[in-house]
Amino acid sequence: MKITELTLGILTAVGGFVDVSELVFMAQAGSRFQYALVWVIVLATIGMMVFGEMSGRVAAIAKQPVFNMMRHRLGLNLGLVTLIASLISNTITCAAEIGGVGIVLHLLTGFGFVPMAIAATAVFVATIWLLPFKWIERTYGLLGLFMIVFAVALVAIEPPWGQFATGFVPQVPAGLSTQDLLTYSYFAVAIVSAVMFPYETYFYSSGAIEEKWGEKDLGLNRLTTIVGFGLGSLLTVAILASSAQLFGPAGVNPEMPGTAALQAAVPFGRTGLLLALLGMLFAIAGAAIETCLANAYSLSQFFGWRWGRRLKPHEAPRFTLVWLVVFILALGIVLTGVEPIALAEYAVVVSILVLPLTYLPLLLLAGDKSYMRQHANGWIAKTLGWAYYALIVVAALAALPLFLLTEGGKL
Amino acid sequence: MDSGVPARAIMVVALLIAGGCGQVSSDLATIKTARSLAAERALVARLNAQSKLRPAYSKGMQRGAVQQLVAARSQLSQPDGRAGRAIGAVAALPDDAGPLRLGAHRLAAVEAQRENH
Numbered sequence: 001m002k003i004t005e006l007t008l009g010i011l012t013a014v015g016g017f018v019d020v021s022e023l024v025f026m027a028q029a030g031s032r033f034q035y036a037l038v039w040v041i042v043l044a045t046i047g048m049m050v051f052g053e054m055s056g057r058v059a060a061i062a063k064q065p066v067f068n069m070m071r072h073r074l075g076l077n078l079g080l081v082t083l084i085a086s087l088i089s090n091t092i093t094c095a096a097e098i099g100g101v102g103i104v105l106h107l108l109t110g111f112g113f114v115p116m117a118i119a120a121t122a123v124f125v126a127t128i129w130l131l132p133f134k135w136i137e138r139t140y141g142l143l144g145l146f147m148i149v150f151a152v153a154l155v156a157i158e159p160p161w162g163q164f165a166t167g168f169v170p171q172v173p174a175g176l177s178t179q180d181l182l183t184y185s186y187f188a189v190a191i192v193s194a195v196m197f198p199y200e201t202y203f204y205s206s207g208a209i210e211e212k213w214g215e216k217d218l219g220l221n222r223l224t225t226i227v228g229f230g231l232g233s234l235l236t237v238a239i240l241a242s243s244a245q246l247f248g249p250a251g252v253n254p255e256m257p258g259t260a261a262l263q264a265a266v267p268f269g270r271t272g273l274l275l276a277l278l279g280m281l282f283a284i285a286g287a288a289i290e291t292c293l294a295n296a297y298s299l300s301q302f303f304g305w306r307w308g309r310r311l312k313p314h315e316a317p318r319f320t321l322v323w324l325v326v327f328i329l330a331l332g333i334v335l336t337g338v339e340p341i342a343l344a345e346y347a348v349v350v351s352i353l354v355l356p357l358t359y360l361p362l363l364l365l366a367g368d369k370s371y372m373r374q375h376a377n378g379w380i381a382k383t384l385g386w387a388y389y390a391l392i393v394v395a396a397l398a399a400l401p402l403f404l405l406t407e408g409g410k411l
Numbered sequence: 412m413d414s415g416v417p418a419r420a421i422m423v424v425a426l427l428i429a430g431g432c433g434q435v436s437s438d439l440a441t442i443k444t445a446r447s448l449a450a451e452r453a454l455v456a457r458l459n460a461q462s463k464l465r466p467a468y469s470k471g472m473q474r475g476a477v478q479q480l481v482a483a484r485s486q487l488s489q490p491d492g493r494a495g496r497a498i499g500a501v502a503a504l505p506d507d508a509g510p511l512r513l514g515a516h517r518l519a520a521v522e523a524q525r526e527n528h
Contacts, residue, residue: 103475110467251450251515253443256475258468259451262458269463277468339479410440 009220010228017232018147018239019287020100020257021093021194021344023280026236027254027263028409029187030243035167038237040188042168044195045233047388049225051359054366054381055201056221059208062371066205066362067301073361082357083302089354090199090295091326093347095333097288098124099340100257104281107258108274114335121331124289128323133210133309140286146279149264149272151238156267159245167241179411186402186409189395190345193352195233196392199294201358206297210308218375239263257340292330296323345408352399355392363389438487439525442494445483446518448476449501453511460508473506494521 029037058064071079102117109116127136176184213221242263247254254260261280264272293309300307300319307319314320333343363385367377377385405411452473459469480502487495501514 103471107468107471108465110470247454250454251446251519252454253447255444255447255451255479256472258472258475261468262454265458265463270465273464273468407437407440410443411437 006220006223009224010231013141013224013228014145014232014235017229018144018235018280018283019093019194019197020096020284020340021190021197021348022236023100023239023257023260023284024254024341024344025187025190025194025348026240027243027247027260029191030240030245031247031253032409033173033184033187034244034248035164035241036171036173036184037187037191038164038167038240039170040191041195041233041237041240043170043391044192045229046384047192047391048196048200048233049229050381050384050388051196051201051362052204052225052229053222054362054377054385055205056208056213056225057218057375058362058366058372059205060213060215060217060221061373061375062365063209064365064371065209065297065301066202066358067298069365070358070361071302073364074357078357079302082354083298085350085354086198086202086298086358087295089347089350090202090291090298091329092333092343092350093197093199094288094291094295094326094330095338096340096343096347097284097291098327098330099334099338099343100284101281101288102334103257103340104277104284107261108277108281117331117334120285120288121327124285124292125324125327128289128293128309129313131309133207136289136309137207137286140282140289143282144279144286146275147235147283149268149275149279150235150242150260153264153267153272153276154238154242154245157242157245159241164241164244179406182402183406183409183411185398186406189352189399189402190348190409192392192395193348193355193399195236196355197351198354198358199291199351201362202294202297203290206293206301206308210310215375255341257344288330292323292326295326296320342408345403349399349403352392352396356389356396359389359392438494439522441483441486442498442518442522442525445480445494445498445501446515446522448480448483449511449515449518452476452501452504452506453508453515456506456511457508459506469506477502494518494525497521 026041055066058069067083070082074082098117098121101120102113105111105116105120106113131139172181172184208217208221239260243254243260246263246266247259252259261273261276264276296319297307299322300316305318306316308316334340365371366385367382369376455464455469455472458464480498484490484495484498484502487498489495497514497517501511501518504510504514
C-alpha cells in the first residue's frame with residue numbers, strides 16, 4: 001500500500017467528517033451542557049468506525065454495496081421501506097447542506113443567500129458531472145482540512161483542560177430539571193445520529209466499489225475508518241468545547257450555522273474567521289455531494305441499475321437522472337425559505353430512524369462466512385457491532401418523543 | 412413479513428414527524444431562541460468593534476439574526492405582549508454590543524419569568 005495513498009485517504013476522511021448538522025448540534029450542545037456531552041461524541045465515533053470498517057470490508061470482499069444486500073437480507077417490502085426512508089432522510093440532509101453552503105458563501109462574499117445557494121448547487125452538479133469519484137472525494141475532503149483551525153482555536157483559548165477531560169467520562173450532569181434532562185437526552189441522541197448518519201455508510205461502501213477495492217485494501221479501510229474518523233471527530237469535539245467556553249457564558253445557543261466560525265475569530269481575528277468559513281464551506285459542500293450521490297447509489301443498487309461515477313453520465317442514465325433530481329429537490333426545499341438549522345434538525349431525527357434498518361443487513365453480511373470467508377466479523381467486531389446495534393435501536397425509539405417533548409432541543 | 416406492517420409503521424412515523432416538524436413552537440421555546448439571537452448579535456457586534464470580523468460576515472450575521480427575531484416575534488401567541496415587545500425592541504437595535512447585551516438580558520428575564528410559571 002502506498003504511503004501517499006494512505007495519507008490522502010486518512011486526510012480525506014478527516015476533512016470530510018464534519019457536516020452542517022454536526023456544526024449545529026456540537027455548538028448547541030457545548031453551549032447548553034458545557035463538556036458533559038463529549039463522551040457521546042466518542043461513543044458515536046467508535047460506532048461509526050465499527051460500521052464504517054464493516055461496510056468497507058464487505059464492499060472489498062463480498063463486493064456488495066449496502067442497498068444491494070439490504071434488498072436481499074431484509075426482503076423486498078422492508079427493503080423498500082428502508083429505501084424510501086433513506087431517500088427522504090438524505091434529501092432533507094442534502095437540502096440542509098445546500099442551505100449551509102449558501103449561508104457560508106453569503107457570509108464570505110456578501111452576495112444574497114438565494115443566488116449563492118443556486119450557484120453552489122450548479123457547482124456541485126458540474127463537479128459530479130466532470131470529476132471522477134476519487135477527485136470529488138479528495139478535493140472536498142482535503143479542502144475541508146481548513147476545519148483544523150477549530151482545533152487550534154480551542155488550544156489558543158485555553159479552556160479549563162481538567163474540566164474538559166471530565167467530559168470524556170460517561171455522565172448525566174447533576175441537578176438537571178426534568179426538562180433539562182430530556183433536552184440533554186435529545187442532544188445525546190442527536191449527536192449519535194449526526195455522527196453516524198446513514199448516508200456516510202452508503203457513500204463509503206459505494207466509493208469502495210467505485211475504486212475497485214479488494215483484499216489488499218483492507219488495511220487502508222481499517223486505517224481510514226479508525227484514524228481518519230477518529231481525527232475527524234476531534235474537530236467536532238473542538239467545536240463543542242470551544243462553544244462551552246465562548247458561547248455558553250455569553251448566553252449564545254447558536255441559532256445560525258455561521259455562528260460557529262466565531263470560535264476561530266476570537267483568538268485569531270479575521271484570518272481565523274476566514275479559515276473557519278472556508279473549512280465549513282468545503283466540509284459542508286462535500287457532505288452535500290455525498291448525500292446526493294448516496295441517494296443515487298441507494299436507488300440504483302436497490303433496483304439493479306447501472307451505477308457509479310466510473311461510468312460516463314450517459315452510460316448510467318438512471319443513476320445520473322437520480323442525482324440531478326435530488327439536487328433539484330433539495331434546492332427546491334431550500335428555496336421555500338426553511339431555515340437550514342431546522343432542516344438539519346429534521347434530518348438528524350429522520351436519519352436516526354433509518355439507522356437500525358441500514359445497519360442490520362450490514363451486520364448480518366459482515367458476519368457471514370459464506371460471503372466473507374476468513375474476513376467475516378471476529379469476536380471484537382461482532383460484540384461491538386451488536387452492542388452498537390442495540391444502542392441505535394434505543395436511540396431510534398427515543399428520538400421522536402424527545403424531539404417533540406423538547407421542541408427540537410429548544411426547551 | 413406482512414407488507415402492510417412496515418407500510419403502516421412508516422406512515423405513522425411519517426405523520427408524527429410531519430406533525431412535529433409542522434408544530435408551532437411554544438412561546439417559551441421562541442423566547443429562548445430570541446434571547447440567544449440577541450446574545451449572538453451582541454457577540455458579533457463586540458468582535459466587529461474589535462476589528463476581528465470581516466464586514467460581509469458581520470453584516471450577514473446581523474441581518475440574519477434580525478430576520479429571525481422578526482419571525483420569532485410573529486410566532487408568539489401574543490406578538491404585542493411583553494415578550495413580543497422585548498423581541499421587537501432587540502430586533503430594532505443598532506449593531507452595538509452594549510444595548511444588544513442589555514436586550515438579551517431583558518429577554519432572559521422574560522424567559523425566567525415564563526419558566527417559573
